[in-house]
Amino acid sequence: RELSCKEQLQSISMEWMSQICQYVVRDLEKYGICVVDNFMGKERAEAIHRSVVSMYHSGVFVEGETVSSSLETTKNVRSDKITWVDGSESNCANIAVLISTIDTIIMNAIRMKGNGQLGQRTIGGRTKAMIACYPGSGSHYVKHVDNPNRDGRCITTTYYVNKDWDAKTVGGLLRIFPQGWANQVVDIEPILDRMVFFWSDRRNPHEVQPAFRTRYAITVWYFDAKEREEARIRHREGAVKEPKSNE
Numbered sequence: 001r002e003l004s005c006k007e008q009l010q011s012i013s014m015e016w017m018s019q020i021c022q023y024v025v026r027d028l029e030k031y032g033i034c035v036v037d038n039f040m041g042k043e044r045a046e047a048i049h050r051s052v053v054s055m056y057h058s059g060v061f062v063e064g065e066t067v068s069s070s071l072e073t074t075k076n077v078r079s080d081k082i083t084w085v086d087g088s089e090s091n092c093a094n095i096a097v098l099i100s101t102i103d104t105i106i107m108n109a110i111r112m113k114g115n116g117q118l119g120q121r122t123i124g125g126r127t128k129a130m131i132a133c134y135p136g137s138g139s140h141y142v143k144h145v146d147n148p149n150r151d152g153r154c155i156t157t158t159y160y161v162n163k164d165w166d167a168k169t170v171g172g173l174l175r176i177f178p179q180g181w182a183n184q185v186v187d188i189e190p191i192l193d194r195m196v197f198f199w200s201d202r203r204n205p206h207e208v209q210p211a212f213r214t215r216y217a218i219t220v221w222y223f224d225a226k227e228r229e230e231a232r233i234r235h236r237e238g239a240v241k242e243p244k245s246n247e
Ligand SMILES: COc1ccc2cc(-c3cnc(C(=O)NCC(=O)O)c(O)c3)ccc2c1
Pocket: 064, 065, 066, 067, 080, 082, 130, 132, 141, 146, 158, 173, 174, 190, 206, 207, 208, 217, 243, 244, 245, 246
């Protein structure tokens, strides 16, 4: 029987989905980092770009706060502006599709593993999506670890929405310094429709190099169920002032 157009599209997307999940499982377990291009397709990527730009100009972004209590001004550590969305906000329909696509990849990657784990982690929940804007003129984020103190976050997933980005002229590279890889670095250009997955803990110190053009990224952090529960218990006991991860 000839497949209908809808069935053909579904079978292509199923094939695409299982390809991506294989890359994510293999690369996360082998390198701790996975880069996927053309993640949402050009049309959807450009629609997400338009949504993010109009949200930025509507003034909902706030200064990204640091969790370091040192006296140095936040500017020296990071100068991005952020806003958190769950995808239900106005103008976020395309971002909702992005979030559910990432959810599906992570869940299918775990299913593919068969033991319900990804890199010996049991994924349990995620944060909302954080949209970050580095407003150019050298804005950056110094070398840091997303989750240095076991706050529960185990996978960082960052999606870039920058059209015609050329890091040679406007900088803004994501540079990862993978632990255990001697002095190797991984430089990732924040180009439109690029998706990056990497372990959020001390295995992947990274920085955002000074950007000289407005630079947008959408990040969702996935929790390790056990670590998250332990962090909650620690937090409840008020033992340690943990940075809010704005879940
Ligand atoms: C206490 O509340 C908050 C609220 C928001 C926070 C956002 C970050 C963060 C972490 N990493 C990056 C990054 O590495 N981006 C890489 C890239 O864009 O290529 C980034 O842009 C932002 C860290 C701590 C936060 C605490």
